[in-house]
Amino acid sequence: MGRAGRSRVVLRAPRPADEAEFAALVRRSRVFLRGWAAPPAARQKFKAYVERSKRDDFRAYLVTRAGDGRIVGAFNVSQIFHGAYQCAFLGYWVGAEFARQGYMSEGLRLVMREVFGPLKLHRIEANVQPDNGPSKALLRRAGFRLEGFSPRYLKIAGRWRDHERWALTREEFRA
Numbered sequence: 001m002g003r004a005g006r007s008r009v010v011l012r013a014p015r016p017a018d019e020a021e022f023a024a025l026v027r028r029s030r031v032f033l034r035g036w037a038a039p040p041a042a043r044q045k046f047k048a049y050v051e052r053s054k055r056d057d058f059r060a061y062l063v064t065r066a067g068d069g070r071i072v073g074a075f076n077v078s079q080i081f082h083g084a085y086q087c088a089f090l091g092y093w094v095g096a097e098f099a100r101q102g103y104m105s106e107g108l109r110l111v112m113r114e115v116f117g118p119l120k121l122h123r124i125e126a127n128v129q130p131d132n133g134p135s136k137a138l139l140r141r142a143g144f145r146l147e148g149f150s151p152r153y154l155k156i157a158g159r160w161r162d163h164e165r166w167a168l169t170r171e172e173f174r175a
Contacts, residue, residue, distance in 0.1 A: 007109075008065060008066050009103050010064050010065075011075075011114070012061070012064060013053055014053055016050055018046075018050075018071065023042075026039045028095065028096060032095075032096035034157065035129075035159075035161075036129065037156070039074065057080045057081075059114070061107070063107035072095055072107075073093055073103065074093060077114075078091060082121075086120065087121060087125065088119070088124055090125065090126040092126075092135075092138075099134070108141075108142045112124070123169045125167045126139055126144060127164070129162065129164075130163070130164055142168065143172055146165070150165060
């Protein structure tokens with residue numbers, strides 16, 4: 001993690017010093033993200049996010065621009081299970097001002113290298129609201145396949161929302 005290669009983005013773990021920039025991006029993106037994601041903007045919630053990112057069952061990856069280091073969004077790999085399951089869940093969001101510029105596509109490729117490399121997972125699953133076209137397109141570009149539909153699956157912004165289940169395995173990623 002952390003090297004840009006030919007990518008315009010670099011992944012890195014969040015750190016306490018990121019709080020102001022992270023919170024400002026979330027605040028500027030509040031309307032854009034409403035109903036889709038609720039990244040931690042408050043000081044205590046961000047601090048808890050940084051601490052959680054150090055646990056064995058959770059990884060947080062800030063997507064930063066290679067040129068200037070600005071945070072553009074984040075990926076979270078959560079509920080990491082090893083043993084026979086070797087699976088986790090993927091969550092993500094992008095700041096409004098950085099949307100539809102390809103940063104998250106590049107970042108997702110780097111995250112998948114982490115998931116199927118150092119994390120040694122076999123499968124990653126992402127749950128997306130059916131009407132979130134850009135998010136589904138991001139997953140499709142990365143090789144994820146639609147597996148099913150889960151009504152009232154996740155509670156976001158106080159409402160239970162339907163989601164589609166998308167997944168990718170190590171073998172599919174290599175192909």
